[in-house]
Amino acid sequence: NTARAAPDSLTVDHVNHADKELRRYARLHGPESVKDGLRDLREEFFPELRRIFFEREAAGVGRVLRKFLAELSNRYEGEKRSRSALDFCDLTEKTVQLLRTAPHVRQELKEKFEYILVDEFQDTNRLQKSLIDLLRSDENLFVVGDARQSIYGFRDADLEVFLQHREEVARENGVVIRLDSNFRTRPEIIDFINHVFKGVSGGNGQVERSELVAASRFNEKRNPSVELILTKGSSVDEARRLEAATLAGRIHDIVEKKEVRITRSGGPREGTPVSYGDVAVLLRSTADIKLYERALAELSIPFFVTRGRGLYNAREITDLMNFLKVIDNPLDEIKLAAVLRSPFVGVTDECLFWLAHYGKYRNGTGKEMFHTIGQADEIPEIEPHHRDRLVRFAGQLNLFRELRGRLSTGSLMDVIIDKTDFDTRMLALPSGRQKYANIRKVVELARSLEKKGFSGLNEFFRVISDLRFMETRESEAPTDVEKSDVVKLMTIHAAKGLEFPVVALADLNRLRRNRSDDLIFSKKTGLGFRVLNTVTRDPETTCSYSQAVEDQRQKDLEEMGRVFYVALTRAEEHLLLSGALGPGSRGEWIKVLAERLGLPLESMDMPESITFGDNGCKLRIVTDGVKHKTSHAFRKLPAPDRQKILDGKKLELPPGAPQSAEDVLSFLRVKPRIGSGGNYVYSVTEIMSFLLCPRLYYLGHYLGLPSMRADSVEETAVDRREHDEIRRDVLGSIVHAVLERYHPDFTEPQLRQSVLQAFNEELIGEPAQEQVDLVTQWVMGFYSGPVGRAVKDSRKVERELPFVFKHRGNPIRGTIDLLFSPDGSDWHLVDYKSSSVMPKEVQGYEFQMRLYSLAVEAIYGRKPLKATLFFIVPKEAVPVDISSIAMKDLEDKLESFFNAQKGGAFPERKGPHCDWCGYRGYCEKG
Numbered sequence: 001n002t003a004r005a006a007p008d009s010l011t012v013d014h015v016n017h018a019d020k021e022l023r024r025y026a027r028l029h030g031p032e033s034v035k036d037g038l039r040d041l042r043e044e045f046f047p048e049l050r051r052i053f054f055e056r057e058a059a060g061v062g063r064v065l066r067k068f069l070a071e072l073s074n075r076y077e078g079e080k081r082s083r084s085a086l087d088f089c090d091l092t093e094k095t096v097q098l099l100r101t102a103p104h105v106r107q108e109l110k111e112k113f114e115y116i117l118v119d120e121f122q123d124t125n126r127l128q129k130s131l132i133d134l135l136r137s138d139e140n141l142f143v144v145g146d147a148r149q150s151i152y153g154f155r156d157a158d159l160e161v162f163l164q165h166r167e168e169v170a171r172e173n174g175v176v177i178r179l180d181s182n183f184r185t186r187p188e189i190i191d192f193i194n195h196v197f198k199g200v201s202g203g204n205g206q207v208e209r210s211e212l213v214a215a216s217r218f219n220e221k222r223n224p225s226v227e228l229i230l231t232k233g234s235s236v237d238e239a240r241r242l243e244a245a246t247l248a249g250r251i252h253d254i255v256e257k258k259e260v261r262i263t264r265s266g267g268p269r270e271g272t273p274v275s276y277g278d279v280a281v282l283l284r285s286t287a288d289i290k291l292y293e294r295a296l297a298e299l300s301i302p303f304f305v306t307r308g309r310g311l312y313n314a315r316e317i318t319d320l321m322n323f324l325k326v327i328d329n330p331l332d333e334i335k336l337a338a339v340l341r342s343p344f345v346g347v348t349d350e351c352l353f354w355l356a357h358y359g360k361y362r363n364g365t366g367k368e369m370f371h372t373i374g375q376a377d378e379i380p381e382i383e384p385h386h387r388d389r390l391v392r393f394a395g396q397l398n399l400f401r402e403l404r405g406r407l408s409t410g411s412l413m414d415v416i417i418d419k420t421d422f423d424t425r426m427l428a429l430p431s432g433r434q435k436y437a438n439i440r441k442v443v444e445l446a447r448s449l450e451k452k453g454f455s456g457l458n459e460f461f462r463v464i465s466d467l468r469f470m471e472t473r474e475s476e477a478p479t480d481v482e483k484s485d486v487v488k489l490m491t492i493h494a495a496k497g498l499e500f501p502v503v504a505l506a507d508l509n510r511l512r513r514n515r516s517d518d519l520i521f522s523k524k525t526g527l528g529f530r531v532l533n534t535v536t537r538d539p540e541t542t543c544s545y546s547q548a549v550e551d552q553r554q555k556d557l558e559e560m561g562r563v564f565y566v567a568l569t570r571a572e573e574h575l576l577l578s579g580a581l582g583p584g585s586r587g588e589w590i591k592v593l594a595e596r597l598g599l600p601l602e603s604m605d606m607p608e609s610i611t612f613g614d615n616g617c618k619l620r621i622v623t624d625g626v627k628h629k630t631s632h633a634f635r636k637l638p639a640p641d642r643q644k645i646l647d648g649k650k651l652e653l654p655p656g657a658p659q660s661a662e663d664v665l666s667f668l669r670v671k672p673r674i675g676s677g678g679n680y681v682y683s684v685t686e687i688m689s690f691l692l693c694p695r696l697y698y699l700g701h702y703l704g705l706p707s708m709r710a711d712s713v714e715e716t717a718v719d720r721r722e723h724d725e726i727r728r729d730v731l732g733s734i735v736h737a738v739l740e741r742y743h744p745d746f747t748e749p750q751l752r753q754s755v756l757q758a759f760n761e762e763l764i765g766e767p768a769q770e771q772v773d774l775v776t777q778w779v780m781g782f783y784s785g786p787v788g789r790a791v792k793d794s795r796k797v798e799r800e801l802p803f804v805f806k807h808r809g810n811p812i813r814g815t816i817d818l819l820f821s822p823d824g825s826d827w828h829l830v831d832y833k834s835s836s837v838m839p840k841e842v843q844g845y846e847f848q849m850r851l852y853s854l855a856v857e858a859i860y861g862r863k864p865l866k867a868t869l870f871f872i873v874p875k876e877a878v879p880v881d882i883s884s885i886a887m888k889d890l891e892d893k894l895e896s897f898f899n900a901q902k903g904g905a906f907p908e909r910k911g912p913h914c915d916w917c918g919y920r921g922y923c924e925k926g
């Protein structure tokens with residue numbers, strides 16, 4: 001009203017001026033009471049007045065925006081019509097339309113269903129409800145749902161639909177059956193959940209207030225079933241690292257010290273201790289999952305990360321499907337471009353541009369990309385190694401197209417995977433085993449479809465498309481690791497419908513994500529948007545925008561409460577909750593808990609336990625940091641037994657105890673990294689470790705035993721003396737990260753910013769100024785030297801280049817620090833060294849460089865011209881011999897490595913490196 005009443009002559013200048021004046025007066029003039037009044041006016045009312053003013057200013061923009069959206073919608077509808085296509089929403093919308101306008105169709109369908117049962121009804125939206133109403137009759141609908149578990153608002157689930165339907169059923173004399181009995185969870189955990197959610201509604205004030213009732217029998221238990229871990233650090237990052245480490249420590253103790261046993265009465269596991277496979281760590285978001293992974297790995301706790309994405313939408317499956325589609329129709333330019341960009345070929349956008357450009361304009365034929373791939377050699381703008389890849393791909397594509405009519409789809413996929421090394425490439429990526437398992441699963445699907453009579457690529461595409469379209473809930477293929485005794489890390493959404501004996505709900509202080517979009521839509525308040533202040537050029541909030549944001553905020557908070565409820569109710573026997581209290585960090589869940597339990601979050605002087613609920617249940621509070629350094633049952637064995645295990649001999653242990661080395665290692669949860677399958681991809685680091693000492697490789701890489709030292713054999717006393725706070729290897733990875741993203745046009749402030757970002761990503765909190773200076777100087781030192789200057793002037797530069805290549809059938813993986821070509825054809829290979837190994841001690845690294853040289857030759861078909869080790873601290877470049885004679889030495893060494901894998905001989909090689917070897921304790925004579 002004020003806006004409407006405001007004179008039209010009121011402009012943005014007036015508003016800005018008024019704001020400025022109010023600020024000045026509030027600061028300078030009059031008695032305190034007047035100053036306070038002006039301050040209140042400015043802080044409380046003026047923002048509202050601004051919003052009203054800008055709402056009026058935005059009226060014109062709103063009209064244009066609505067017109068634009070209507071036009072967009074019309075064009076989209078027109079495009080769908082012209083292609084006879086339906087999108088996901090159309091499937092329900094058009095069906096509802098059909099049922100409404102064609103009574104005979106509706107009647108025919110209605111008669112088909114004697115009864116209708118809808119599960120998970122709390123996740124239904126209004127359109128789906130209309131569809132159900134059109135198909136049901138008065139007495140044949142049965143719905144099941146739990147309003148407290150409605151957590152799919154982001155997928156358009158509308159809880160109101162569920163609540164209204166429940167009212168309708170009651171009003172129309174239907175039957176509403178309450179199911180409050182819980183058969184899953186121990187009574188103490190149920191008491192805890194009831195206590196936390198007492199009087200809390202899950203949304204719009206009418207969602208369940210009733211309490212859960214424990215309905216299963218559990219044996220008595222002495223220790224509390226609910227634990228709260230709270231850690232505090234000087235920074236948010238430090239507190240979170242402590243939280244992850246303390247949580248991992250508790251999981252370790254719970255399992256290793258058999259602190260929690262299965263207490264469900266009469267069950268097959270009654271009385272047995274829980275194992276790692278019984279534990280699930282649930283997180284609201286996977287953004288910081290690495291923290292928890294590291295903490296678990298630090299204690300040698302086996303774990304597996306369950307990703308939420310469906311199998312058929314996984315990146316590797318999309319790539320494989322695109323390849324099959326290109327084989328079927330190579331003129332599908334979009335699919336072809338996707339394959340060329342994928343790991344199958346791996347060319348850049350620039351390369352695609354030149355390929356398309358050549359076909360359309362250069363050779364004058366207007367040909368599609370498919371016809372020009374084989375002529376990539378004639379396109380000078382494409383880099384030579386990309387030309388090679390394209391020509392190779394053209395040959396493969398022709399072969400696969402020939403095979404298409406002769407092989408079944410499953411066999412064709414096998415040939416593609418084999419000829420392109422797709423499986424090896426996937427294995428070399430993070431979560432490689434999962435990716436590999438996914439690929440195998442889809443190949444198996446093709447085979448099983450063929451057995452059922454499906455044939456040809458098109459039928460297979462249709463099935464895959466249906467599976468994707470229906471958003472199948474098929475989970476990703478479980479790997480051997482996932483099925484075995486490992487802790488599962490997953491999001492709460494992925495855990496819905498599942499249950500675990502021990503649930504650890506981590507990251508309690510995560511804050512709700514604030515929405516910062518300039519345009520927002522709320523079903524309640526409509527479209528809201530910000531407008532530009534034409535004077536300050538800042539975005540200004542309007543009334544409709546702030547109402548839409550507030551409505552959304554409220555909905556988000558309600559849904560977060562329900563997500564919390566879903567997480568807590570996954571636990572059967574034991575519930576761990578953990579949160580970190582850093583400065584400025586106070587998430588919504590930790591606040592709710594503190595309020596319900598009466599915990600003084602400001603003080604870390606917490607009691608060891610508190611009592612909650614009507615039944616006087618206890619909650620244990622853990623506030624200390626990390627007490628668990630890497631420790632291992634292996635070290636506790638008598639020395640002769642340790643040696644026998646390492647030699648693969650039988651132990652004379654009491655009956656019932658593990659007998660063979662393999663038994664003992666599996667008993668100790670140490671799994672050899674190289675199994676019987678032939679898919680293992682050896683890393684350059686592993687091979688280097690073997691050359692230093694075969695026994696060191698065997699213990700650390702083959703058996704995967706934890707090192708007794710946090711630092712590596714390369715690190716010297718100098719490192720620890722110089723950089724007490726941050727280990728040299730951590731500084732080394734920071735330098736690598738900065739060098740990777742370095743751009744020749746970087747100014748010094750930009751470089752510092754990049755250094756700070758790298759510290760941040762390493763999660764080591766706020767670095768000291770000297771550390772930032774040190775890393776900045778190191779990077780500048782490299783780029784001011786002859787090698788760095790040559791890089792700056794080069795035509796081609798590859799940084800942190802990951803590779804996998806096969807040497808005599810054995811896949812080897814690694815990452816090349818820097819590869820550059822001043823003239824665009826000859827490569828120069830560089831590896832930075834940030835450890836304080838002196839340039840004269842380079843023998844071990846020479847081998848590494850030769851191996852990289854072999855990789856470059858395998859990838860680009862051309863041996864590098866030069867190889868240089870660059871020692872960052874003394875700023876010294878050391879050339880490495882990669883002549884044919886030197887490469888022969890490499891061949892011999894690789895042969896000894898692969899022979900050892902077959903023969904199983906890993907003798908000790910003692911030397912000065914033993915002083916710093918992390919396996920010295922395992923190595924009896926070391």
Ligand code: SF4
Pocket residue numbers: 693694695696699908909910911913914917918919920923926
């Ligand atoms: S202590 Fe020496 S001999 Fe033993 S594993 Fe380590 S490096 Fe090899």
